[in-house]
Each structure stands twice: as structure tokens, then as C-alpha cells.
Amino acid sequence: MIWLDSDSPLYRHQMNEAPAETKRPRVNVRRPDVMELVSAEVAVHFHSSIVEKLRDQGGRITVGNTTLLLAEQFGFCYGVERAIDLAYASRRVFPENRIFLIGEIIHNPDVNRHLREMGIVSLPWQEMTSGYDTLTEDDVVIVPAFGAPTTFMEKVAERGCYVVDTTCGDVMKVWRRVRGYAKDGITSIIHGKANHEETRATASRALGEKGEGHYLVVLTLADVDFVCDFIRGGGDKEAFFKRFAGSHSPGFDPGLHLAKVGVANQTTMLKSETEEIQRRIRAAVTERDGDSSQFQVFDTICGATQERQDALIEMLRKPMDLLLVVGGYNSSNTAHLVEMAEPELPTFFIRGASCIRSLEEIVHYDLHRKEEVTSNYAALFAPEKPVTIGITAGASCPNNLIEETIFKVFELRGVDRAALGAE
């Protein structure tokens, strides 16, 4: 296996994430000549001058009776930008090779479409299929920003492929923590979605270097209360395994493996919820043992997620009639922004401008029903009524999609894009 990201070896050294043995010299996809071309290409695909302009003028614009507010922080994070750059660079460095990607580079359909158009083929990430056995030494495999489970990395190493690893450094920090837990005989309780790529990758590291570790993935406060009851006084194992099917390490025994626990979280979870989970588990351990010495915690929510959540909290203090949250429906950090806003004002989780069908109708993702729905929001959006619309977006949403959303909102309200200062 050949590691291609020039900053990867140092990162891996720092993160205690040793690469498999390198048989051939490492190839640097971050060559200045390549990155110059990549920056230009990425800018054409995802940049927006109007979004930058609005940002520079404080994130607020009013034309006629329509006001639009942008959150102070939204859209692409550093980890996503890096992952996209590396994927684009791979195509330029390996114009003739087959290039594969484990799952999706990030959770945004528009970004993933661009990679498909560059001939980058997505491999299944939920399970190791026979397709992995057909990889050859000439193939390039891109690891997404979420990382990939150790079994996938081992398989790609076994096939001898070139590997472009775009795993975000913030995700690798979580891996270092759960590996440390495993080494110390501490079970990782991971706050996350058991079927999310990042959590799957993290869970595999929680098994430790020698497979000695254990983990349990919890998602809701109800899950946590169930676990806390078990910590305090045991319980019905059958009910435990039914509730956490597919969310625990092989051989997990709640009677044994909840004795020493350490909490970590998927980097994109809701901060307030993660803190509450930490508090409840610590309280349960303390109640059982008389102190919290068998409990550890390490807050692994990433800076970018935190900034976007903080910016939304700030934005929600301002008067708004409705909020549009733009992003891929499978994006965890975007969904949390929606959860935060929903109790405060009418909030619509949209993929992009095409979801805003008219002044009456909007297509959006309903987090509770877990499906796309169509709503009538005419009462909020009536043209004669002054309206203030907020827009934010998750870390995987490019600015061009936010731009299209801004244009669509104003267009429906009878405002030409030229009036917004669009070039």
C-alpha cells in the first residue's frame, strides 16, 4: 500500500496511526503544480462570489421587503476542503488509473456527482464486497474524510493499491482516544450513529491494536438511560442486546464491559446532547462505585461542528420568519443544525435551490419521519408580506448551493439577481 497524502505520515505518527508497510516510494499528490490546477477547478465547481460578498458585509441583505441572513459560520469545513482537494489531485496525478472511493467523500450529493463525473467510482462502505478483491496494484483508493474501518484499510493494503487517505485529523484524534481506552481496558461508549461511516471507522479502532477492546454505540438519551440503569444495577441482557443490536463490539457483555467506561463521540454530534450523555454516565458510575474513577471522557466534537452550532445559536437570537438549512440529507452535522432550530422557528432542511418550488411549496427532509416531504409554507412566504429568511448550511455544503438558494429565494420574491450585486 502506498500512502499519498503528503501530510499523512506526520499526522499518523502524531495520531499513533501507523500505516501499513510501504513497499514503494510515497507519491505526493499535493504537488504545487497539481494543487494550483486543483484550486482553480474546485473554485469553479464550488465557489460563490455572492456568498463571499454577503459574508464580507456582515451576512445580511435586504432588497424590497425581503431580508436574508446568513449564519456567521456555515458550509465547507477545513476537513472537507482538504478531502475534496486530495480527491481532485488524485485524478490529476493518476489520469490513467482506475480510482475508487470507499463510500462517499463527504455527505453531499453535488460534490459526489462531480467525483463520479471525473471517473471516480464509489465502492460499498457498509460491507466488504467481492469488488474489493478485484482491486489491483495499479488502482487508487481514496479514503473519505470520515475514515474507514480497519478491515477495509487492511483489505486495500493487501491488494497493494495506492491509497489517498483524506481522513480528517479531527476524526483521527477520536481514534487515538478510543485506542487508548482499549489499551487501558476501558470500554468506549461512542455517542454517534452506529451506521454512520465515521462511527463505524471509530468503533473499529475501539477494538484496540490487538482486538482486545470493546465498544458500545449510543445515539439517544433513552439509549443512555438504559445503559445507565445497567451500570447502576445490571438488568435484562436479552433486552440489552435487542436494543443495541449491531451497536456493540463482538463478545460484548454488559455485565463485564461496563465496569470501566470512557465516552467519545462522533465529531459531528450535538454538543449539548453529548455533554448531557457524559453527565448521565458519569453520575451512574459514581452512584455505583462511590466515585467516578472508572469513568473517562474526552470531548471529540470537532471545531468546525462547534463553530457552526455556536453561529446558529447566535443567529437564532435575531428575529427571523423561517430558516433554510442546506445540505445532504445524510449529513449528520447538518441534521443537528436542523434539530437545534426546529423548536425556535419554522425550519426547512433542503438539498438545494430546487427544493424551493414556489412561494407556496417547499420540498424538504423531515427528520422525524426520515423522508422527504412537501410542505405548504405560503403563510410564511407571501410576497406582500415582509419576510426575514435565515440560511445556514452544514460542513459538507458548498457555497455554490447556498448561492443558488439565495438567488431562488429572491427570484420568487420578484428580485433579480443583479439587484443582489451578482456578477
Ligand code: SF4
Ligand atoms: S466536520 Fe469536523 S471532523 Fe468532519 S471533516 Fe469537517 S472538520 Fe473534520
